[in-house]
Amino acid sequence: MLLHDSDVTSTPDSWRATLAAVPVIVQTLRERGLRVGPLAAHGVPRR
Numbered sequence: 001m002l003l004h005d006s007d008v009t010s011t012p013d014s015w016r017a018t019l020a021a022v023p024v025i026v027q028t029l030r031e032r033g034l035r036v037g038p039l040a041a042h043g044v045p046r047r
Contacts, residue, residue, distance in 0.1 A: 001025065001029070003018055003022075
């Protein structure tokens with residue numbers, strides 16, 4: 001999952017709702033056996 005948010009294209013301060021949701025998202029993904037981390041840790045090279 002990749003999250004993007006921007007005050008330019010979204011409601012101002014909408015990033016706060018995204019940030020608040022991250023712990024719940026991470027917990028749910030881990031409960032389902034998925035790994036969470038930066039793309040580079042999952043074999044996706046940096047550009």
